[in-house]
Amino acid sequence: MSQDTAKVPPFAVDNAMIDEVVAALDIAGRLEGRKGILLLDVAVPRAGIEPGLAFLADAAVGLHRQTQDDDDLSDIEEAIEAPLKAGDQAGVDEACDLYRGMLASRLKAILLRSDARERLIALQAAGARP
Secondary structure (H helix, E strand, O other): OOHHHHHOOOOOOOHHHHHHHHHHOEEEEEEEOOOOEEEEEEEOOOOOOOHHHHHHHHHHHHHHHHOOOOHHHHHHHHHHHHHHHHOOHHHHHHHHHHHHHHHHHHHHHHHOOOOHHHHHHHHHHHHOOO
8 A cells, every 4th residue: 555545544535524624724815926916825724624534635735736727716816816905804705615615516526536536645645734
């Protein structure tokens, strides 16, 4: 068994687990530099994720890293940028919730694939904290 495979628990992943993990992720937008470039940060919170679900949280972060150049993400970035510039935290939170929904939906779609376990392992490795 490889080191990556050992990190994935032997139980099945279901939609409820994905919803729980994605809801707990720390997602924030911030504007950087003079031009106000939007950066979207997604991280596993230090507390609040059950140890048995940490691999799934890392997979969600890995999926975020892979979707940085996605066209779907540009719509969400626009939804975050406008309230950020206006100082509307409620608007930012709402847009971050939209992004959570997109991540959850994509993770759930992975579960339907024949190579779901391998795909989750690859995403987990891409999102694992150093």
